[in-house]
Amino acid sequence: MNLSISIPVTPLDNPMAAEVVGLDLNQDLDDRTVRDLHAAWMAYPVLVIRNQPDLSHERHLTYSRRFGDLQRHTVKEILLPDYPEILALSNRGRGGAQPINNGGAYWHSDITYEENPPMGSILHGQIVPEEGGDTLYADMTAAYDALDDDTKREIDGLTATHTYRARYEAMMEQGVRPPKTEEELSQWIDVHHPVARTHPETGKKALFVNEGFTARIDGLGDNASRDLLDKLFEHSVQDRFVYRHKWRQGDLVMWDNRCTMHRATDYDLSQERSMYRATVRGDRPV
Numbered sequence: 322m323n324l325s326i327s328i329p330v331t332p333l334d335n336p337m338a339a340e341v342v343g344l345d346l347n348q349d350l351d352d353r354t355v356r357d358l359h360a361a362w363m364a365y366p367v368l369v370i371r372n373q374p375d376l377s378h379e380r381h382l383t384y385s386r387r388f389g390d391l392q393r394h395t396v397k398e399i400l401l402p403d404y405p406e407i408l409a410l411s412n413r414g415r416g417g418a419q420p421i422n423n424g425g426a427y428w429h430s431d432i433t434y435e436e437n438p439p440m441g442s443i444l445h446g447q448i449v450p451e452e453g454g455d456t457l458y459a460d461m462t463a464a465y466d467a468l469d470d471d472t473k474r475e476i477d478g479l480t481a482t483h484t485y486r487a488r489y490e491a492m493m494e495q496g497v498r499p500p501k502t503e504e505e506l507s508q509w510i511d512v513h514h515p516v517a518r519t520h521p522e523t524g525k526k527a528l529f530v531n532e533g534f535t536a537r538i539d540g541l542g543d544n545a546s547r548d549l550l551d552k553l554f555e556h557s558v559q560d561r562f563v564y565r566h567k568w569r570q571g572d573l574v575m576w577d578n579r580c581t582m583h584r585a586t587d588y589d590l591s592q593e594r595s596m597y598r599a600t601v602r603g604d605r606p607v
């Protein structure tokens with residue numbers, strides 16, 4: 322991709338990922354740089370800004386707001402009390418949030434269980450283990466494009482049900498999330514999104530179902546729904562669609578939730594892993 326922009330963008334080892342070196346996000350960025358970063362982000366849905374080891378929470382938020390309004394996660398225990406627009410994934414419970422060892426260790430796109438899922442997430446790897454704890458990303462545009470014509474026709478016009486409740490209950494049972502009452506659990510209602518959505522900025526189609534939060538395909542019987550979802554999940558996470566991000570301390574990774582999925586991987590829990598995420602609001606998928 323030849324982007325005529327003011328910042329150096331270097332492709333990584335999957336076509337959807339690139340890195341930017343030489344920015345300091347503790348400084349204010351001018352409008353042109355932000356416009357160019359936005360263009361780079363749309364060209365590379367996983368965009369890595371290297372070398373931000375001293376980025377403060379305040380500056381992380383300031384930077385993230387340049388791409389849109391931010392949204393808060395509904396589970397308040399995993400937010401930083403002083404910066405509730407930041408979700409903490411810290412196995413040491415840094416900043417007063419509940420410690421998390423295993424956040425997002427299943428394929429998902431963030432918060433697809435809301436009517437308006439976020440357009441993007443901006444994750445700062447402040448303290449990362451020397452080995453392990455990589456994040457995997459799947460390119461859902463490439464996955465859609467590679468479907469055979471029959472499957473594309475089959476899913477055309479279909480919607481799927483997304484819910485957080487089942488996922489949260491499973492985590493609650495494992496003791497890795499705070500207990501919630503029935504009333505609290507019932508805030509997570511089912512929402513319905515197209516199985517393949519059209520990206521509002523690039524116009525490209527992308528698969529939009531994920532293991533984490535997609536419960537079923539609407540209008541199909543249980544078995545047909547399960548079979549189709551399993552087929553789409555398995556198809557989407559083939560090596561050719563996946564970028565593995567090996568974190569370096571101070572990386573800031575921005576991903577476009579509308580056309581990617583991601584998942585966390587294991588690491589040695591005796592090592593600290595402390596990551597902070599800001600989440601940019603998005604539109605209703607169509």
Ligand code: OGA
Nearest residue numbers: 425444455456584585598
């Ligand atoms: C997230 C997430 C995975 C990881 O921040 O949304 O799923 O590897 N993170 O920490």
Ligand code: MN
Nearest residue numbers: 425430431583
């Ligand atoms: Mn996530």
